[in-house]
Amino acid sequence: MSATIDEIFDAEAARVALVALFGMVPSYEPLEDDRVRISPDVAVLSRDRAARLLASMPKPLICYAETVNGVLEVTCELLAEVADDERFERTASADDREDLFEEIVDRYGEDDTLLIGAFGRGESAFVSLASARRWLRDYEIEYATSRADDANNPKMRSNPVYDEALRHGAKGILQFESLAAHVATIDGADFLFPLPASASPEDRRRVERSFMEMAKHLLLEINEADELAAVERDLVERSEIPADSAENYSSHGDVYVHKVIASQMRKFFERRELPAECAAFIDACRGE
Numbered sequence: 001m002s003a004t005i006d007e008i009f010d011a012e013a014a015r016v017a018l019v020a021l022f023g024m025v026p027s028y029e030p031l032e033d034d035r036v037r038i039s040p041d042v043a044v045l046s047r048d049r050a051a052r053l054l055a056s057m058p059k060p061l062i063c064y065a066e067t068v069n070g071v072l073e074v075t076c077e078l079l080a081e082v083a084d085d086e087r088f089e090r091t092a093s094a095d096d097r098e099d100l101f102e103e104i105v106d107r108y109g110e111d112d113t114l115l116i117g118a119f120g121r122g123e124s125a126f127v128s129l130a131s132a133r134r135w136l137r138d139y140e141i142e143y144a145t146s147r148a149d150d151a152n153n154p155k156m157r158s159n160p161v162y163d164e165a166l167r168h169g170a171k172g173i174l175q176f177e178s179l180a181a182h183v184a185t186i187d188g189a190d191f192l193f194p195l196p197a198s199a200s201p202e203d204r205r206r207v208e209r210s211f212m213e214m215a216k217h218l219l220l221e222i223n224e225a226d227e228l229a230a231v232e233r234d235l236v237e238r239s240e241i242p243a244d245s246a247e248n249y250s251s252h253g254d255v256y257v258h259k260v261i262a263s264q265m266r267k268f269f270e271r272r273e274l275p276a277e278c279a280a281f282i283d284a285c286r287g288e
Helices: 005-023 047-056 084-096 102-108 129-138 160-167 201-237 252-268 276-287
Strands: 036-038 061-068 071-078 115-120 123-128 139-141 144-150 172-178 182-184 190-192
Touching (some): 005 047, 005 061, 005 071, 005 144, 005 172, 047 071, 061 252, 115 129, 115 160, 123 129, 201 252, 201 276
Parallel strands (some): 115 172
Antiparallel strands (some): 061 071, 115 123, 144 172
């Protein structure tokens, strides 16, 4: 029996979501080919089977990914099950993305069959604009940066991603990138990460100083959050506040961002001794 249009859109939207999830993984972290685990399922799946599982799940979903022993570990949460305050923030974020394809539509017209190429960490998918919009509707990929562009952008000629998109006849491009692909210094500079070989010694010193300052600041935040959580647990145990008022002060988002920064520090100082503050921060991240 042939698939319905909705089933095709769902399958292609899930494939874009998987490309985005691969795109979350820093370029320097080991990642085995074709091995995906979608929590809480313990089975390791191929990309195709993982995409089919994502397509079958209730929507809309909020998803993120990280690597565990080289396997892409995906966690998804149904939007309806997210706390009210977080749901408001995430719905607002989705609203901000509504114009992701606006420039492409302005140039080529409102044509659902326009081909869009999605790219992230060595993965690619080519889907219709209608399917890309289905992805936008049904998935929020947390902590990954995304951007849309015209595949014929004259400033991007000879860019391998754009070349591949054009070879497939794609009019638009979706690119997904890890938060770890850049590092911002405390003095406001932004660098590609890992730093390219052309980075000057002064640039490397700026990044090193920033990592050390970040480690001290974030370690203080983690410790304060732990102390607040301990006080709250004590108040609950003494029945001075209701049990359902307890909150986790170390938010899910903070924990993920901390892990990304810790991975950047490990990469930056590899084959060198970690500064004490960075080592302490990385240890605190393991305990979060």
